[in-house]
Amino acid sequence: MYQFKTRLSQYASLTEKTLQQYLPEESGDKVTQAMRYSLLGGGKRLRAALVLEFCLALGGKEEDALPFACALEMVHAYSLIHDDLPCMDDDDMRRGKPACHIAFGEATALLAGDALLTKAFEVASSNNISPNQIVQAVLTLSKAAGHHGMIGGQRMDLENEQIPANIERVEETNLLKTGALIMAAAKLGCIAAGASEGIILLAEKYAQNIGNAFQITDDILDCVSSEEVLGKPIGSDAENNKTTYVSFYGVDSARDIALQKVNLAKQALNMMDSAMVNSSGFLYDMADYILSRTN
């Protein structure tokens, strides 16, 4: 019988196992060690779960979605490594352990991030589906991760520390920094299943809204959680003088906004119901989970 948490952890295990196989085998060299350190054994694999669930719900095959799911997790891991570097956010802890550059030094962390980003494209293009679908996926991944996607969000994030940002700008920053990869996850699942353009647009709409809710919850957790539960220092937003949903609206209103986003996400799902040949309710539960998560 379907249970959300069970399904989520099955997806995470499957992704973990496959990432292990994709990664260069353990060897003496520090860059490989750093890649494995930052990629494996951590994270909730929400992006991978979205790729897998969208593909399966739309009648696609697990093995067609897995390479894309792993590629996305590699891009996510690389972005965290580079984000934590001293010249960026200068964070010493990540997922409850020392950040990559603390454990391996800056040069190795830089190269490990570069290598994970590069590997993502190798893995995505090693998929056994049609070359047409692969090209579509590589385009999706590169646009989502690139200068007009995630990197653009990282840039705006840095700028927001210098210039006070209004709420529209904060929303745009979040849309790029976190939303772009989450939207790519939904789209990659659809591509793996061979879904139509209309379905892809609805899936992106869903993902954009849960991505938004995810970021708002992140801001709230940075304010109200503890370092033990979250696995990274709390209060860093306030310390870095960052504008967040919480600093604009306060915790309670931010929660309300997140709930609205989750409802918009569910509306988008409703509209793609007829194409969901294997729907389990997982995507609805995912939206609720993002709202209620504690780490």
Added chain:
Amino acid sequence: MYQFKTRLSQYASLTEKTLQQYLPEESGDKVTQAMRYSLLGGGKRLRAALVLEFCLALGGKEEDALPFACALEMVHAYSLIHDDLPCMDDDDMRRGKPACHIAFGEATALLAGDALLTKAFEVASSNNISPNQIVQAVLTLSKAAGHHGMIGGQRMDLENEQIPANIERVEETNLLKTGALIMAAAKLGCIAAGASEGIILLAEKYAQNIGNAFQITDDILDCVSSEEVLGKPIGSDAENNKTTYVSFYGVDSARDIALQKVNLAKQALNMMDSAMVNSSGFLYDMADYILSRTN
């Protein structure tokens, strides 16, 4: 009438013009500025020239090779930005002007490098040739640039500063750090032309040898050139305690070895003569040029 230097500069202009079009339009944001700063208006575009010439010589079309040529130049530019960072080689000058992180700051340089690497895959997969050829190209590019390719060479380069390297290790380092992208250039030209596996292997053999000659010449120039001619500080290898062909063999023997490599490269070209429907002698001249270049 064909002249090597004219053809080389035609290829460079064409590449430059196309890179301008691929790059995000000039805007206020610093990452875009940094991408343009490091990618445009500099470099000899040897890698792009190899892609274009191999494709044309094998009967392929210029427009099919151009996206791959530009993708390769983007990967090359990103690698230089990250290589120059303080945590890596800590070089302040590049191509006769301040390094990217000197001009724009470390955070922006890091993101500009990340963005160029990501853009390379977007550009490669935006090619209008068959999806099959694109997938082959993305695989080639990601493997050449990745942990078992160029990044592996960067890692070994860092390690060689700590542990004295023997000549076999220096050769392996060079093969990965410089050779991998030059071999990818030849292969991408072949892929764009739809060449056979046998032709690709010969093209890679040629490229491996000119790549090797290129690195040996680099070592020699670092020792005997001047900062004005080379556009970057000289003597940095000796200063960084790096093992090079010159530190092993001395300048004269290093020159002899480079000449041997160039002859091996020409032998590989001879063997693919029947497939070269549009051969101009450019690839032979390129081998000689790499030996005789002064910057």
